[in-house]
Amino acid sequence: MQGLHIHGIHHAYGDTDVLNNVSLTVPAGELVCLLGPSGCGKTTLLRIAAGLEKLQAGSISIDESVVAEPGLELPPEDRKIGFMFQDYALFPHLTIRDNVSFGLFRQSKQAARDRAMEMLEQVGLTRHADDYPHMLSGGQQQRVALARALAPAPRLVLLDEPFSGLDSNMRARIRQETLTMLKQTNVATLMVTHDPREAMFMSDRIKVMGANGQVLQSGRPVDIYYKPVDEYVARLFGPVNMIEGPVAGGRLETSFGPVDSEDIPDGQIMRVLIRLEGLSLHYHSGAPTDVPVDVLTAHLLGDSSIVHIRMREGPNKGVEYRARVHGSFDPTAHGQVWARVDPRCIFQYPNPEDGR
């Protein structure tokens, strides 16, 4: 199969493991994201794949030919990859055109020039062909870096936090443009980011990495978001409401109704997490599980609002939760408010402090 295969990578700096038995596959035309906190080794994995960091254990192959394994280390220049650096690493002493054609030295001058201009046209920067990198804005520099990485038609593209240097408005636009270009070229892409939303937007599949360099979960964005394997992965996508309690009779009672805990022995303390967007607020009770709540405050964020609510009745009367709702929310507009939970956004895990 065409694309990138990484198998069983271990990597350590001194006594510290930064990558722990990491394996992944990126087929041609797909984009896979490594998502994790800074220092979790995701950039190291990218650099090992590129040949910029020496492989310690495991193997890497691109388009079915091995590029690194114990006893073999193809230097980066022989791997036919495109690497986009966090700081873009544009060569300051070369014009934009010369930057883009830097990797095309095996072609004739004219062919390299044509290809560079073709790439610049794709990213809309033909006007700047003779400018130098420092004359361009951050977004333009990012586009040049992308054009430069794609110009030699690499077998694999590696992106290291490619949008972190851009302001948020620019970021959304460049993200879309980059994704479009990558999909057009049908190349295998491995990207590193610490921004879960970016990962969701860009990837076909996501690998969530933990602080100890292990892959915690991999899957489609929708799987990671709706079926997080543990509390850490669940919390990656933002704040959550947390409820703790013992299992009784195969279920756990929460303010928002029982949660099914069939396989878990009675008495085990479980932790239930509900995404803020998993709670919706309604002015009329539409389902039997809806619970009446008091609204305390509402903070408008623009596209959504964070609303503080308090249980109005029941055994958990007085307990407070937070909900994220679309648009603005006026707590004083209507009388009674009901909260409803989206069963896809409620997860339960064993309490980490519970020794059993």
Added chain:
Amino acid sequence: MTTQPVLNPSDGLPGKPGTRRGNGAFWRDGWTYGALAIAGLAALPILAVIFIAFTPGDDIWSHLATTVLPGYIITTLQLMAGVGAGTLLIGVSAAWLITMCRFPGRRLFEWAMLLPMAMPAYVIAYVYTDILEFAGPVQEMLRDTFGWNNRRDYWFPEIRSTGGAMAMLTLVLYPYVYLLARAAFLEQSVGVLEASRSLGRGPWRSFFTVALPLARPGIVIGVSFALMETLNDFGTVDFFAVNTFTQGIFDVWMNMNNIAGAAQLASVLLLFVAVLVLSERYARRRQRFHHTTSKYQPLPAYHLGGVRGGLATAFCAVTVLLGFGLPTIVLLAYARQYFDPVLAREILGHAVNSVQLAALAGFLAMVVAIILAYSVRIKGGRLLTAISRMAAFGYAVPGAVLAVGVMVVLGQFDNRLDGFMRDSFGISTGLLFSGTIAAVTFGYLVRFLALSLGTVEAGLGKITPSMDGAARSLGRGALGTMYRIHLPLMRGSVLTAVLLVFVDCMKELPMTIILRPFNFQTLATFVHQYASDEQLGEAALAALSIVMVGILPVILLSLVIAKSRPGEDL
């Protein structure tokens, strides 16, 4: 660091069948081997000196120990103590005045204090001897004024003495301490000084209890450099007949023709050097912890007015005048007075020799420095870092010691080669390298490599590693990347590296004297020869040329200083 191998364990193994071994592989290993070879060559002369010194043979250790050695040790220690104290006093005072105080002429002195660096110690020694000796203008004027007739009528300090040598060396070496002390004061957080003042300590007590201790690592480094140069000096002590180690090595080598004895003296001298290097390294390590803050704030200025301002100006002015102004004026006057077209043509020939030799050494040192610095960059690892450190060790070793080592190494090599060629082919190659330009160049390289290495390393360090990654991932090999990315980006550093080595080679005396081909003169050896014969007038033009070349790095340094003070007031 347990699992990070310095060398890939698989290096040198054939690639698996069916997989392609990178064609860059040889080169990537070539870098390591190249660095190793360079470091080995650079270490060879020093190792040779130690080896010869401890080879049992005609043992003159005991002879040396009972005769000249105690004298050499005492004189050298005296000289070091004097120069250390002198450079410390002048360098630190000047640095403090110029960074922390405001007085007339401060901006000018900021760079002018560096001018004496351009003056080789031996040149200023010749000039002051000429002025201050019995027949010189100063004593003559005194005699005329007071009606004295001969030496017994009055006392005048003898310039050709240990004290005189101390004064000469101090006058041209204090800029090392000034530079490093100044940098240390500039780095200090204003906050700690202000805190000290707010806690009730006056400016003087704050200086001694806060500023000076914080700047101590930098000052120690500066003094170490000055003392290394003191140990290196040959021209001054030779002329003043001060019996230091360097002088002794020359004596044993040139006059007694005793290699083993010279090597033994040289290895004792290496102990002195080792102490200096260790104290410098130690100070560098401590420097990190002494770094109080990186926050930049304009330094507060003590405005010195009236008498105190005048004193500050006078102190700086007199120092620069003695270390640079006066000798330059004297040399200019002599050069005019003794100008002679025939002599000038001869000097021009020597100048061409000097320039060619220095340019060759500067260029080679730059190439070697790039190989070393670049292999550390692309291969990394502790081994290579240690190798490059070792290759740069020569900067601390006095020229006379290195010269002895180079002679021994090349002599051995020439003899072996000659023997081999005679046995195998019946051809005698004779002494192929000994007493050639190659020998001098080799000596220069070993001694001055540190200068170009430091400059190139600094230049490379400013290029972010992702540049390398970008070029490599775009298909350029290590060499191609260096050629297309690093060299263009650090052109300035590369030129500086060449220039620094060039200038020091132009000034270099002891190694040139020992290693040069027969009858081969450079400007430095010419000046030494004529001035030693009390013919300073004839040597003035050549000496002046050396000084003029020496001003180049001073200009460079002042440009760096000018750039390093954005935000400072004035």
